[in-house]
Amino acid sequence: MADNQEPVFQIQRVYLKEASLEQPNSPAILLEQEQPSVDIQLGVEANPVADGVFEICVTATVQTKIKDKTVFLVETKQAGIFEIRNLPQEQMGPIMGIACPQIVYPYLRSNVADLIQRAGFPPVHLAEINFQAMYEQQQAQAAEDAPRIITQ
Numbered sequence: 001m002a003d004n005q006e007p008v009f010q011i012q013r014v015y016l017k018e019a020s021l022e023q024p025n026s027p028a029i030l031l032e033q034e035q036p037s038v039d040i041q042l043g044v045e046a047n048p049v050a051d052g053v054f055e056i057c058v059t060a061t062v063q064t065k066i067k068d069k070t071v072f073l074v075e076t077k078q079a080g081i082f083e084i085r086n087l088p089q090e091q092m093g094p095i096m097g098i099a100c101p102q103i104v105y106p107y108l109r110s111n112v113a114d115l116i117q118r119a120g121f122p123p124v125h126l127a128e129i130n131f132q133a134m135y136e137q138q139q140a141q142a143a144e145d146a147p148r149i150i151t152q
Contacts, residue, residue, distance in 0.1 A: 005086050006086060007085070007086045007087050008052070008083055008084065008085040008086055009082070009083070009084055009087070009095065009099075010082065010083040011080060011081075011082055011103060012053070012080075012081040012082060012083055013080065013081045014078070014079070014080045014081075014103070014104055014107050015078075015079055015080075016076070016077075016078055016079075016107070016111055017057060017077040017078065017079040018075070018076065018077040019074075019075070019076045019077075019111065019115055020073075020074070020075045020076075021072060021073070021074050021115055021116075021119050022070070022072065022073040022074075023070075023071070023072050023119065024070050024073075025069045025070060025071065029066060029069055029070075029071050030071075030120075032066045032071075034066050034067075035066075036064040036065055036066045036071045037064065037065050037066075038062065038063070038064050038124065039061075039062070039063045039064075039065075040060065040061070040062050040124075040126065041060070041061040042058065042059065042060050042126075042129065042134075043058070043059045044056070044057070044058055044059075044097060044101045044131070044134070045057040045059070046096040046097070046100070049081060052083055052084060052085040053081060053082070053083050053084075054081070054082050054084055054096060054100075055079055055080070055081055055082075056079065056080050056082060056096055056100035056101060056104060057077050057078065057079045057104075058077070058078050058079075058101050058104045058105050058108050059075070059076065059077045059078075060074070060075075060076050060078075060108055060112055060126060061073070061074070061075050062074045062112060062116070062124055062126075064121075064124075071121075072116070072119060072121060074112060074115055074116055074119075074124075076108060076111055076112055076115065078104050078105070078107050078108035078111060079104065080100060080103060080104040082096075082100050084096070093135070093139075094132075094135065097131065097134075097135035097138070098131045098132050098135050101129075101131045102131050105129060105131070108126070109125065109126045112124065112126055113125055113126075
């Protein structure tokens with residue numbers, strides 16, 4: 001019986017893994033007239049689940065402040081389970097760091113906007129992300145941070 005060596009890339013499931021919303025200074029902060037500052041942080045994680053199956057998570061943290069007081073803080077983690085088999089090892093990083101996050105991210109954007117709007121605020125629409133540039137930047141940073149061996 002010959003092994004099937006065809007490359008496999010399939011989405012098994014996309015789901016909202018985690019979501020939290022905090023409004024620690026409500027209701028007083030809601031009466032402020034000043035425009036809040038908005039800080040958005042994004043991240044990508046890849047974890048093996050089983051042989052050839054990976055969970056890819058895209059996380060977003062959205063924090064708005066007026067002066068030093070938080071208006072709201074939203075933390076979300078959107079995940080996808082992907083079956084990835086029979087690909088060359090050098091393709092695995094780009095698949096998990098670029099292709100998979102590109103599939104998961106639109107769901108994250110929608111959930112973040114919806115959660116913020118349901119909290120009574122105008123929705124915050126996360127910008128489109130170039131995951132290739134983000135991945136290449138992370139790879140360059142990792143190479144820069146790698147210990148160097150000096151020979152004499």
